[in-house]
Amino acid sequence: MIRYAASAAPGFGGALLVLAHGAGAGERHPFMVKVATGLARRGVDVVTFEFPYMREKRRAPDRAPVLEAAFREAIAEAQRDGAGAGRLFIGGKSMGGRIATHLAAQQHERVTGVVALGYPLHPPGKPERTRDAHLSSIDVPVLIVQGERDAFGTPGELAPALARMRARVTLHVVPEGDHSLTVPRSGGIGQEAIYETALDAIVEWMGGLEPRA
Numbered sequence: 623m624i625r626y627a628a629s630a631a632p633g634f635g636g637a638l639l640v641l642a643h644g645a646g647a648g649e650r651h652p653f654m655v656k657v658a659t660g661l662a663r664r665g666v667d668v669v670t671f672e673f674p675y676m677r678e679k680r681r682a683p684d685r686a687p688v689l690e691a692a693f694r695e696a697i698a699e700a701q702r703d704g705a706g707a708g709r710l711f712i713g714g715k716s717m718g719g720r721i722a723t724h725l726a727a728q729q730h731e732r733v734t735g736v737v738a739l740g741y742p743l744h745p746p747g748k749p750e751r752t753r754d755a756h757l758s759s760i761d762v763p764v765l766i767v768q769g770e771r772d773a774f775g776t777p778g779e780l781a782p783a784l785a786r787m788r789a790r791v792t793l794h795v796v797p798e799g800d801h802s803l804t805v806p807r808s809g810g811i812g813q814e815a816i817y818e819t820a821l822d823a824i825v826e827w828m829g830g831l832e833p834r835a
Contacts, residue, residue, distance in 0.1 A: 623671045626662035638667045639711040642718025648676045660821040671696040713737030727759035735763040743775025754783035763790045769799025
C-alpha cells in the first residue's frame with residue numbers, strides 16, 4: 623500500500639481516494655502513479671494498493687469476491703492510518719474501478735462517490751458481454767472518465783447503462799482517448815494536457831460533493 627499525502631489546496635475540503643489498479647499492472651504502474659501524485663498535488667489524499675493475485679505475482683485476477691474483500695481491507699487500513707479528513711471516495715483504473723462500483727452497489731458505508739478511470743463495460747470485441755447489471759444498485763454519485771475510442775466500451779456504448787442508473791452519473795469524455803486515456807500523437811492536444819484536464823475534472827467533481835451521512 624502506498625499513500626500519497628495531499629498538498630495544501632486552499633478551498634478544497636479533506637478527501638481520501640482509495641485507488642485500485644487494473645487487471646494487468648499493479649499500483650506502481652506509471653498511470654497509477656501519475657493519477658495519484660496529480661490528485662495529491664490538488665489536495666486529495668490518495669492510497670493505492672494491490673490485489674492478492676498481483677502481490678503473489680499471478681497473472682490471472684482473483685474472482686470478484688476476493689477482489690472486493692481486498693478492496694474493503696485497503697479502505698479500512700487507509701482509514702486507520704488517518705488518511706483523508708472527511709469524504710471517502712473509491713475508484714480505480716479499469717478493473718479496479720469496476721470493483722469499486724461493486725462495493726458501491728453493495729452499499730459500502732460512508733462512500734461519498736466512485737471514480738472509474740476507463741470503465742470496462744465489456745471485453746474488447748465482445749460488446750454482448752456487458753458488465754453493467756449491478757450499476758443500477760448504486761446510490762452514490764459516480765464519475766466515469768472514458769476515452770472516446772475505448773475498446774472496452776465507448777461513451778456511446780456506456781450511455782444506455784448510465785441512463786438506467788438511479789445514481790447521479792458524470793461522464794468525462796477524453797477526445798480520441800483509448801482505454802488508458804492515451805491519445806494519438808497526431809492529435810491536437812498533448813498527452814500531458816489530457817491528463818491534467820482529467821485530473822482537474824476529478825477534483826472539481828469531488829469538491830462538489832458532501833460527506834455521506
